[in-house]
Amino acid sequence: MTAFMQQIINGLSIGSVYALMAVGYSLVYSIMNFSNFAHGGVIMMGAYIGFFLLTAFKLPFLIAFGLAGVGTGVLALVIERIAYSPLRKRNAPFLYFIISAMGASIFLENIVVATIGPTFKTYPRIFSPEPIAVGNLSIGRLDLIMCVISTISLAALIYVIEKTKVGTAIRATAYSVRASALMGVNTDQIIMIVFGLGGLLGGIAGVLFGMKYTVYPQIGFITMKSFIAAVFGGLGSLPGAVIGSILLGIIETLTSGYISSQYRDLIAFALLIFILIVRPIGLMGKTTEDKA
Amino acid sequence: MRRRIYLIVLAALLVVTLGVAGCTPKPAQENTAGPASAEVVKVGWIGSLTGDQAVWGQCELNTVKMMFEEINAKGGLLGKQVEVIGYDTRGDAAEAVNAVKRLTSQDKVAAIIGPNASGQAIAISSVLEEMKVPDIATVATNPKVTVVDGNVKPFNFRVCFIDPYQGAVAAGYAVDVLNLKKAAILYDVADDYSQGLTEFFEKTFVEKGGEIVAKEAFKSGDVDFRPQLSKIKEANPEIIFMPYFFKEVALSANQARELGINAVLMGGDGWPSDVLIEMAKDAIEGSYIVNHLDFNDPEVQGFKDAYKAKYGLAVELNGYMAYDAVKLLEAAVNKANSVDPITIKDALETSSVKGITGQITISKDTHNPEGKDAAIIKMVNGEYVFQQKYSTK
Amino acid sequence: MNWFYIKGILILSGINLLAVLGLSLLTGFTGLFSFGHAGFMAIGAYTTAVMTIHFHLPFMVALGVGGLAAALASLIIGKLTLNLKGDYFCIATLGLGEAIRLILDNVQYFGGARGWPGIPLHTSLLNVFIIDVVGIVFLAFLIRSRHGRNMIAIREEELASQIIGIDVFKYKMKSLMISALYAGVAGGLYGHYLGFLQPKMFQIIKSTELTIIVIFGGLGSISGSALGAVILTALPEALRSFDKWRLVVYGAAVIFIMISRPQGLMGGYEITPTNIKCFLFRFVKKDKKHQGMGGR
Numbered sequence: 001m002t003a004f005m006q007q008i009i010n011g012l013s014i015g016s017v018y019a020l021m022a023v024g025y026s027l028v029y030s031i032m033n034f035s036n037f038a039h040g041g042v043i044m045m046g047a048y049i050g051f052f053l054l055t056a057f058k059l060p061f062l063i064a065f066g067l068a069g070v071g072t073g074v075l076a077l078v079i080e081r082i083a084y085s086p087l088r089k090r091n092a093p094f095l096y097f098i099i100s101a102m103g104a105s106i107f108l109e110n111i112v113v114a115t116i117g118p119t120f121k122t123y124p125r126i127f128s129p130e131p132i133a134v135g136n137l138s139i140g141r142l143d144l145i146m147c148v149i150s151t152i153s154l155a156a157l158i159y160v161i162e163k164t165k166v167g168t169a170i171r172a173t174a175y176s177v178r179a180s181a182l183m184g185v186n187t188d189q190i191i192m193i194v195f196g197l198g199g200l201l202g203g204i205a206g207v208l209f210g211m212k213y214t215v216y217p218q219i220g221f222i223t224m225k226s227f228i229a230a231v232f233g234g235l236g237s238l239p240g241a242v243i244g245s246i247l248l249g250i251i252e253t254l255t256s257g258y259i260s261s262q263y264r265d266l267i268a269f270a271l272l273i274f275i276l277i278v279r280p281i282g283l284m285g286k287t288t289e290d291k292a
Numbered sequence: 293m294r295r296r297i298y299l300i301v302l303a304a305l306l307v308v309t310l311g312v313a314g315c316t317p318k319p320a321q322e323n324t325a326g327p328a329s330a331e332v333v334k335v336g337w338i339g340s341l342t343g344d345q346a347v348w349g350q351c352e353l354n355t356v357k358m359m360f361e362e363i364n365a366k367g368g369l370l371g372k373q374v375e376v377i378g379y380d381t382r383g384d385a386a387e388a389v390n391a392v393k394r395l396t397s398q399d400k401v402a403a404i405i406g407p408n409a410s411g412q413a414i415a416i417s418s419v420l421e422e423m424k425v426p427d428i429a430t431v432a433t434n435p436k437v438t439v440v441d442g443n444v445k446p447f448n449f450r451v452c453f454i455d456p457y458q459g460a461v462a463a464g465y466a467v468d469v470l471n472l473k474k475a476a477i478l479y480d481v482a483d484d485y486s487q488g489l490t491e492f493f494e495k496t497f498v499e500k501g502g503e504i505v506a507k508e509a510f511k512s513g514d515v516d517f518r519p520q521l522s523k524i525k526e527a528n529p530e531i532i533f534m535p536y537f538f539k540e541v542a543l544s545a546n547q548a549r550e551l552g553i554n555a556v557l558m559g560g561d562g563w564p565s566d567v568l569i570e571m572a573k574d575a576i577e578g579s580y581i582v583n584h585l586d587f588n589d590p591e592v593q594g595f596k597d598a599y600k601a602k603y604g605l606a607v608e609l610n611g612y613m614a615y616d617a618v619k620l621l622e623a624a625v626n627k628a629n630s631v632d633p634i635t636i637k638d639a640l641e642t643s644s645v646k647g648i649t650g651q652i653t654i655s656k657d658t659h660n661p662e663g664k665d666a667a668i669i670k671m672v673n674g675e676y677v678f679q680q681k682y683s684t685k
Numbered sequence: 686m687n688w689f690y691i692k693g694i695l696i697l698s699g700i701n702l703l704a705v706l707g708l709s710l711l712t713g714f715t716g717l718f719s720f721g722h723a724g725f726m727a728i729g730a731y732t733t734a735v736m737t738i739h740f741h742l743p744f745m746v747a748l749g750v751g752g753l754a755a756a757l758a759s760l761i762i763g764k765l766t767l768n769l770k771g772d773y774f775c776i777a778t779l780g781l782g783e784a785i786r787l788i789l790d791n792v793q794y795f796g797g798a799r800g801w802p803g804i805p806l807h808t809s810l811l812n813v814f815i816i817d818v819v820g821i822v823f824l825a826f827l828i829r830s831r832h833g834r835n836m837i838a839i840r841e842e843e844l845a846s847q848i849i850g851i852d853v854f855k856y857k858m859k860s861l862m863i864s865a866l867y868a869g870v871a872g873g874l875y876g877h878y879l880g881f882l883q884p885k886m887f888q889i890i891k892s893t894e895l896t897i898i899v900i901f902g903g904l905g906s907i908s909g910s911a912l913g914a915v916i917l918t919a920l921p922e923a924l925r926s927f928d929k930w931r932l933v934v935y936g937a938a939v940i941f942i943m944i945s946r947p948q949g950l951m952g953g954y955e956i957t958p959t960n961i962k963c964f965l966f967r968f969v970k971k972d973k974k975h976q977g978m979g980g981r
Contacts, residue, residue, distance in 0.1 A: 003522060003523075003525075003526050006522050010518040011519070014516050014519075017516075034772070082940065083940045083944065087943065087944060093716075095716065095718060096943055098775075099897070099900050100940055102893060102896075102897070103897075103937070103938075103943060104940055106932055106935060106936035107933060107935075107937050109932075109936075110930075110933045110935075110936060113346075114933055118343070118344065118347060119347055119567060120567070122571045129546065131550050131551075131552075133552075138551050138552055140550060213543060214542070218513065221513050222513065224889075227776075228776055231773060231776045235772055253518075256520055256523070257523050261508045261509045261520050262791050263787065263788075264511075265511060266787050269783065272776070273780060276766070276773055276776075276777065280769050280770070280773060281770075282773075384886075385879055385883065387921075389693065389879060390690075393690045393693040394690045411800055411881070411883045414800060414802045414881045415879045415880065415881040417802075417880075418806055418880045434800075440802050441803065481787070481790050482884065482885070483798055484800060484883065484885070486798070487790075487797050488799055511787070
């Protein structure tokens with residue numbers, strides 16, 4: 001029983017990492033209807049920015065944290081301006097957006113390899129690595145902190161979207177870009193805000209990821225998993241992304257724990273495809289009418 | 293009109309790229325030869341200068357260049373100056389084949405050193421046989437690099453010990469010296485090196501009367517190993533064998549300690565690096581590593597210091613293997629008294645030279661260095677401390 | 686430049702060309718995006734190797750079997766997932782590609798992750814060339830047939846095609862299977878060119894590379910895909926000296942092409958004698974607005 005509880009804790013912890021990343025995918029998808037593969041690159045840059053602020057500039061943790069978020073927010077905006085906005089103006093099909101995004105992620109990953117180098121970097125120890133022991137269970141301190149920070153940032157995001165005027169505009173744009181433009185919403189501005197928010201979340205996710213594990217140019221690859229989680233939960237739905245991520249984390253953990261760690265991804269993927277067959281729009285996806 | 297402009301830009305880009313492709317491209321690194329001597333002998337190197345193995349590949353090429361500069365300063369090989377040509381393979385087998393084709397046909401090298409991975413070393417063997425140029429692999433540890441189905445590959449050689457040996461040494465040391473009988477293995481299912489070591493560790497460990505209580509896998513690119521480690525913890529092993537590279541070692545060792553696992557950790561030659569200590573100093577305290585040499589051996593210091601002085605970096609493990617590959621090649625050329633690739637190949641088959649990692653005596657039947665002892669290293673206070681030379685038969 | 690070396694690059698371009706042709710049908714003409722083509726290549730490569738080594742089949746027959754095996758795998762996965770929308774289908778193919786690699790990593794019969802050496806070297810420039818020509822001609826005829834036109838219709842407007850009575854699922858399935866067949870044969874050639882197979886060779890990055898070649902050549906253009914495959918395979922060889930920055934330039938170039946000329950190198954046009962004449966003619970009479978150059 002202890003082992004099972006420990007595996008559930010492991011699963012929650014892995015799932016919460018996916019969740020922070022997956023929300024960025026879902027946020028952009030809800031408005032633009034395409035998967036922003038450059039998000040992995042943004043997360044990676046967030047981890048590096050945080051790392052350099054903490055080591056080279058020796059900034060206090062919270063300031064470094066905030067600045068990394070702002071940095072990636074700006075980065076996401078720049079990517080939007082350069083790589084997507086010309087396509088948007090032409091009403092290009094979603095395929096072109098995906099490819100442009102892939103180009104951006106290849107670019108970001110390799111510019112880091114070429115300038116900073118391929119070796120991985122270690123964050124300075126800010127929190128004690130000593131876990132909190134509850135009976136025979138061990139809970140990482142960092143996991144708890146991550147949980148708190150993720151919850152706060154997600155709550156703030158949901159507040160913005162549900163309660164503010166900007167949020168109303170975002171929701172309207174997500175519903176229909178054209179109709180909200182006709183109603184006087186500056187959709188171009190809304191899209192920029194969404195990318196900025198997505199980038200901000202990506203930066204937070206990157207710094208937390210770097211602190212928990214390490215920083216290296218291929219971090220973007222892990223975000224593939226969070227993308228899967230976002231699809232699983234239903235692209236375009238924020239609660240869906242969170243639930244999908246946590247579920248994926250737990251499924252993966254239990255598979256390695258009780259079935260086979262050798263075939264973990266195979267089983268996880270099979271389950272994913274099964275769920276998509278039963279429910280083709282993911283767990284909580286919005287029903288899009290052939291928008292693509 | 294805009295479309296027309298884009299078309300022109302694209303056409304111009306195309307012309308430029310084709311132009312670059314058309315003219316003879318410069319090799320990545322060339323001409324370490326000093327004064328314009330009449331006779332130059334070329335030696336090739338291939339390996340990863342980019343990609344996830346770049347750390348090791350760059351160190352190898354640096355070492356090879358440094359060694360031949362020294363040899364050139366002393367008058368070269370048989371009085372001929374040596375030119376080193378190094379090509380990147382990105383860790384990709386098809387690129388390795390391209391690079392070897394280019395080295396053997398266009399650059400006409402006398403011999404090739406590298407690559408640093410078994411997959412590439414196996415893939416290039418057919419090209420070597422077609423062009424009749426010998427290759428000395430540095431850390432390609434898969435047995436099939438030199439011997440497939442009992443037949444020795446005529447042009448493939450190596451200076452490192454092979455997976456079965458390394459796995460057996462690790463298992464033998466754990467059972468016979470450390471007297472630990474319950475082992476768990478965590479390995480990378482998508483990595484050839486990791487699978488090789490796992491297979492032979494398991495085999496020897498069981499043969500020697502030990503028990504494998506858990507065998508768990510992860511996939512290259514994973515960063516969280518707690519699900520597997522939690523399962524390993526349940527099995528309560530005395531020792532955990534971790535045959536993979538130092539990034540994953542650092543992460544998994546830290547996570548194992550976090551989960552309250554106190555078992556001794558053990559690893560292979562993927563471990564040694566300063567970065568490992570920086571990241572997981574406490575977690576790997578008391579662990580054992582099967583290595584090619586003792587880093588603190590007085591005989592090693594000369595090379596270590598020279599490398600550091602020249603490149604401002606610490607030598608990675610592969611540098612020592614590249615050093616031995618160059619030594620072996622030098623010995624074979626002197627023995628053959630010729631720089632003809634086929635004569636060098638014949639001489640390599642019976643060469644023996646004192647390398648930095650021990651005496652390298654190539655066996656004619658396997659093209660492997662025979663009777664090379666492994667060095668057992670223990671982590672003590674964040675230092676790599678040599679324990680003993682160890683071998684199993 | 687030495688012929689032996691160039692020949693190697695040409696064979697490799699030819700193999701990539703074949704895989705790209707298949708993907709071109711799927712992505713360029715039917716509008717489906719696949720992340721799993723490296724997986725189909727892997728199935729083809731391993732099946733072909735089993736056929737030549739264990740069953741001693743002639744190489745061409747073995748290649749056919751390898752291609753069919755890949756097509757069969759695509760049939761299964763297609764049945765399950767082709768009804769899914771854009772991104773969901775992407776994920777399914779991505780999962781498939783990774784799943785195939787994971788299975789190959791685990792199956793020790795094929796050497797697992799350590800790879801399978803000693804595969805006979807049957808691939809030559811001649812047979813790659815012949816297969817490529819057959820592949821191009823078949824695809825060109827297919828595109829001009831009713832089947833091809835239906836696929837293009839699906840790419841342009843799926844809902845509308847359904848309304849006018851095109852069996853969307855059936856044509857997507859056909860497109861996916863033919864595309865997997867091409868990838869499978871390409872995989873078989875690849876294995877018998879290197880003489881060695883390892884699951885590592887078929888990572889997601891390989892699938893992405895193929896997709897990028899298709900885009901670079903131009904969606905919906907066979908000659909574009911062919912040109913793109915040759916150029917993008919030879920380019921890294923030419924750029925050996927500034928290798929570290931190569932992929933940086935590559936990524937930037939992909940974005941640049943997307944925002945400046947999303948139709949790629951050929952942009953839906955084909956190189957045929959008539960079109961070449963048209964093209965030259967356009968330069969003689971500049972002021973006259975040219976009319977359709979075919980293709981699309």
